[in-house]
Amino acid sequence: MILITGASAGIxxxxxxxxxxxxxxVYxxxxxxxxxxxxxxxSDDKNNFLKENIIASDKKSGGFICMIPLDVTEEATIAMAVDLVISKEGRIDILVSNAGNGIAGSIEDVSTEEASMQFDINFFGSLRVIKEVLPHMRRQGNGLIIAMSSVAGVISIPYQAHYSASKFALEGLIEALRHEVASFGIKACLVEPGxxxxxxxxxRTIANAADENSxxxxxxxxxxxxxxxxxxxxASPDVVARTVYNVIKRKNPPVRxxxxxxxxxxxxxxxxxxxxLCAKVVGMLYS
Ligand SMILES: NC(=O)c1ccc[n+]([C@@H]2O[C@H](COP(=O)([O-])OP(=O)(O)OC[C@H]3O[C@@H](n4cnc5c(N)ncnc54)[C@H](OP(=O)(O)O)[C@@H]3O)[C@@H](O)[C@H]2O)c1
Structure with a gap:
């Protein structure tokens, strides 16, 4: 039983x-x-709702994809999505916390409201979903949380500072989470696409003030x-998907x-x- 946020596009x-x-x-x-x-x-209403939203199934493997509504910035929708899956399946084995977006602009040009929106989706969005799923994984005594970070979550990129910072924050969260949940049989790790x-x-959102006057x-x-x-x-998003699958297959996935x-x-x-030297290379590439 897998829950993937942001499953309508890309990765x-x-x-x-x-x-x-x-x-x-797959939900x-x-x-x-x-x-x-x-x-x-x-439970009939919930099951019918889920049945109507099955968008694909694979006869050979028995797998399927059922799409459910969720906005990572709205707690009520997260609670509803998790409740639907738990009502039907009784468990969530794997969470792929993937939904995210990016904002570009210089640090001076990105307003604090725009910066907050970036964190609300990439950091707090993941945090909200993880917090909703954890009680079920604890009850099960197992679970795997895979958070979609980025190479930009390890190396900060100019004019994408808030995106990078939101992924750095996610990296910090998951590093600590691993320790906190290990004794409940839950694993957590980060996948870092380039x-x-x-x-x-x-x-990508472009900061309002990043115009010709900047x-x-x-x-x-x-x-x-x-x-x-x-x-x-x-790379094709299929390459990232294969990495996620390889992480799932590992007995003890590494932190990143x-x-x-x-x-x-x-x-x-x-x-x-x-x-x-690292800073010089990043500067040469992006500044
Ligand atoms: N593309 C890259 O080069 C790259 C590199 C490194 C890391 N990543 C990371 O990979 C993840 C997926 O990105 P992608 O490249 O696949 O982008 P994408 O093609 O734009 O897909 C983003 C997904 O996130 C969902 N989403 C966006 N905002 C959301 C919100 N507020 N609530 C719920 N869902 C939301 C979208 O769903 P709806 O719009 O249908 O709700 C969509 O399914 C992100 O976390 C991104 O930071 C991407």
Whole structure:
């Protein structure tokens, strides 16, 4: 039983498809799925709702994908989604906390409201879903939480500082969570994709003040177009999905798994090279 947030596109959708093919019962979430089922609705109503929202099934493996409504910024929708899955299945074995988006702009240009929105989705959004799922995993005595971080959650990228910071915060959360939940039989880890070809690029929010009047405008636009090009020429989301599947298969997943050889090397070099040298490379690439 797997719950994947943000399964309507990109990495979440690719992961849902692969896990269905591998025979898992996948409950994916999206804000676009409509419907409202009260916690005290009958189990028939809940089951019918879920049945109507099965969007794919694999006869050979027995797996399926059922989509349910969830906005990571709205606690009530998270409670409803988890209640629906628990009512039907009685358990959640794996959570892939994947929903997220990005904001771009210089630190000076991104307003604190815009920065808060970024944290509300990428950090607090994951936190809300994890908190809702944990009591069920504790009761079961097992569970696996996989949080979708990013290489930018280890190396901070100019003009994506708030995105990077939200993923750094997620990394800190999961590192501590691992220790706290280990004695309940629950595992937690991070998957760190690099540039990946998804809808993320087109959906990126640009800070309101990052316009021609900004003193950062020329450097920002050059950096943004490099980011966009790298993402659109990046790995297929299927590659990230395979990494998630490999994590699921591991008895003891490590705290973090970077996706792809290039990024594994990148993060290894960050560990062993002097910080000044790493900063120089990032500066050359994005500033
Ligand atoms: N693409 C990359 O280069 C890259 C690299 C590293 C890490 N990542 C991370 O990978 C994860 C998935 O991104 P992606 O590249 O697959 O992007 P994507 O194609 O834009 O998909 C994002 C998914 O998140 C969902 N989502 C967005 N805001 C949400 C909200 N407030 N509540 C609930 N769901 C929300 C979307 O669902 P609905 O709009 O249907 O609700 C969609 O299914 C993100 O955490 C991202 O930070 C991406």
């Amino acid at each position: 979440g959708r690719a992961t849902a498809n692969l896990l269905m093919e591998k025979g898992f019962c 994916g979430t999206s804000r676009k799925v409509k419907g409202n089922i009260a916690p005290d609705a009958s 540039d990946t070809r998804t809808e993320f690029t087109g959906r 003193p950062y405008y020329d450097r920002f636009t050059a950096s943004l177009s490099r980011m966009e090009k790298d993402e659109q020429n990046g 798994v970077a996706v792809g050889f290039q990024y594994k090397l990148f993060l290894f070099l960050k560990k062993i090279l002097p910080s000044r």
